[in-house]
Amino acid sequence: MLPRVGSFRGEIMRRIITIALVLGVAAMIGIALLRTGSQIPEQSVLVLELGGQLEEAPPLDALQRLSARGPALPTLLLQLEKAAADTRVQAVLLQIRALDIGYARIQELRDAVMRLRRAGTVVIALLDLATLNATRELYLASSADKIYLVPGFLGPFAGIAGQYLHLGGFFEKLGVQIEYERVGKYKSAPEMFAARELSEPAREIFNNLLDGLFAQIVTGIATGRGLEATRVRELVEAAPSTADEYIAVGLADGVADLKQVLELEGLGEAEEVRWDVYVRVDPRDLGLRSGPRIALIFGDGPITQGGRGLSPRARAFAADSISEALEDAAEDEDILAVVLRINSGGGSALASDQLWRVVQRVREKKPVVISMADAAASGGYYVASAATAIVAEPATLTGSIGIFFLRPALSGLYRKLGIGSEVLTRGPYAEIAVGDKPFTAAQRERTSRFVRALYQEFLERVASGRGVSTEEVDRLGQGRVWLGESALAHGLVDELGGLHAAVTRAQHEAGLDPELDPERVILPGPRGLVNQLSDLMRGELSRGLMERIIPVRLPLILRSAALLVEGELAYLPPYWLEIH
Incomplete structure (x- = not known):
């Protein structure tokens, strides 16, 4: 016997009311704790x-x-x-x-x-x-x-080690051919899917990164422990x-x-x-966070399109959601500067350009300072280049100015599985996005042409934001990844440090009293109870809990890979850099 519609709706309402009561009680407990917290x-x-x-x-x-x-x-x-x-x-x-x-x-x-x-x-x-x-x-x-x-x-x-997986042989066994076009000899992200080992340019980059990071670690430990750097290197050997x-x-x-x-x-x-x-x-109560207001906005994860109204903890750098927060900060007269925190290896080319343009518009009204976390590379650097100033830690992975297009050709896999596939087109290049067959010579040339055009746009965006020539950006680009320390030496960033240094820089750019500690206003702000319940019904809580169980890199890799199999042009770094 099927349940009546009325009883089903009543059960849903009871659940919503129960959840609302639980959240309300938790909020009251939190307020009570805060009042007795000092x-x-x-x-x-x-x-x-x-x-x-x-x-x-x-x-x-x-x-x-x-x-x-x-x-x-x-x-x-x-x-x-x-x-x-x-x-x-x-x-x-x-x-x-x-x-x-x-x-x-x-x-x-x-x-x-x-x-x-x-x-x-x-x-x-x-x-x-x-x-x-x-x-x-x-x-x-x-x-x-x-x-x-x-x-x-x-x-x-x-010491430290970097591991780089190559799936080319695996895809060959499946009968899948990886088709790609790239600009920049160091833009080696497609090699993860198409190659069996590191190319020489990729090997050069990763060795340089490991050498630079290792030197920073050695210096830090030597200074902290009162040892000579040569002695610390000897200890790593032992x-x-x-x-x-x-x-x-x-x-x-x-x-x-x-x-x-x-x-x-x-x-x-x-x-x-x-x-x-x-x-x-x-x-x-300690004299902190009582000065002028500065907005803090966090872009964490792959850069994606859409996401207006998205939860700020959705762990994606959603262009619409971050753009909305930036625009709100620009219109708020009480907010005198903006710090945009970027922890992203890049993502959608279109979303990156959308964010670049918004940062530029906000910069015309008030200072925008970028704080780079572990990575702000490729699309992450594209967005950052529009800001008033960029602050990075010495070990931040940044740069990777380049672009690629990648899609799998599945016709070999279809044959192995006995799947028939026919594509009827109107237009010689319509089949590029279908993904059944490898590129023809004409299709490859056409794809290469618009990938090169987007690389030129990347150069022009960075040159405009940083006030340098496109030739200089190209010299530092070609997909090369830099540590923050090297990026400072080459003018890709303006200062070394973290969020604290970025807020101090924002104070300076806005002409604020350096003796007053600014109030940080996090945008987007707290969500109301209705939005929290909506997220709960959509399953955001379960996704968050799953990411506590599944290693975070897997969801990030899968979300980034989704850009590739959908045939979207992407600003992504070479591989997913993981240094242990």
Whole structure:
């Protein structure tokens, strides 16, 4: 017997009301906690746990908090900034577990730790992990005053490695031929799908990136631990792994658990304050975030078309959604500058150009400063080039000025599977987008022609935004990826640093008093209850939870690959760069 329509609607309404009540109660509890959040004892020790993944943008509502993969980097940076200004905090202990973030964001955390130390606060790192390579975690820990290791610590100081997959042989076995056209000898992204090994230009790029990043890590650890850089390189060759080996070579100061660390550092009587308590302290009570208003907008993930009204935590750099936020910031007279945070390897060529034009329009009204995270390459750099100024960390992957078109030819696969396919066309180039057969000579020449035209547009956009000639952009382009440190030397970025440096630069560009800490206004702002319920009904919560289970790179690769199989022109970097 089928249920009556009325009873079905009633059940839906009951579910919506239940969800609304749950979210409402959670909001009231959150408000109550915030109101009692500043009761921090004198002589406290702030304990921050760092590990796993970090979100790029702070959560703005209950649904976003529930689907988050980890704490947000800006929120962590704010806690360290508050601790520097808080006379009640005597020391900060960083309990570092296995990290799953890029080296640029680790440098951003290191920068924050160094500012905290310069303010006179003691910072202690406790490495709490057992892993096959602890280079990433040691690099962060070396910014602290002292490093302790938990009993049972195991973590070889083994250096860094990059892995690059090639699927050409796999597709050949399937009978799939990968057709592509590209501009730029270093634009090697299609090789991931079409080749069996690295081309020489790709090998040159990746070796240069590894050399540059390794030098930054060596310098950072050497400076932090008071060692010579040559000695640190020797230690990588030896790969010390155990606590005793770390201590013997000067990479750590002792073995202890958290309680023992506090006793050894004379902090045994201090009150421990955990992250979930300290996060409730209002920064305005410490003289922070009380100055003029600056907008913070986050573009995280592949650049895609559409997305107006999309949740700011959808983990896609959706052109319509980000454009709307930028336009809102431009029209708000209380917002005096904009910081656009980019963590993207690129994406849709059309969406990238849409964002470039919006950034240019906003720049005419007020300063727009780009803060680059782990990557702002290809389409990510295309968008950034329109801004007033660009700030990147030394390890940020940027540049990759180039373009390619790629699609699979499936006729061989169809034959293997016994599938018949016929294409009837009107026009000699209509079949290009169908994807059954390899290109004819005429089709390849026509495709190459419009890919070259889009590369020329890329050059002109960057040249216009950066105030240089297209010839100079082409010399630095050709698909080459640069570390932020090299990009600064070549004029592709203007300054080294993270979000803190970008906000300071925005203050300067807007002519604001440098002594006043700006209020950061995150756009798009918090969503109402109706929008949260709508996201819940659409399954956004389940997608967020799945990304906590599935490694984040797989969804990113699949979303980027979707651009390719749909035959869309893309500004993407060579491969999905992953340095361990």
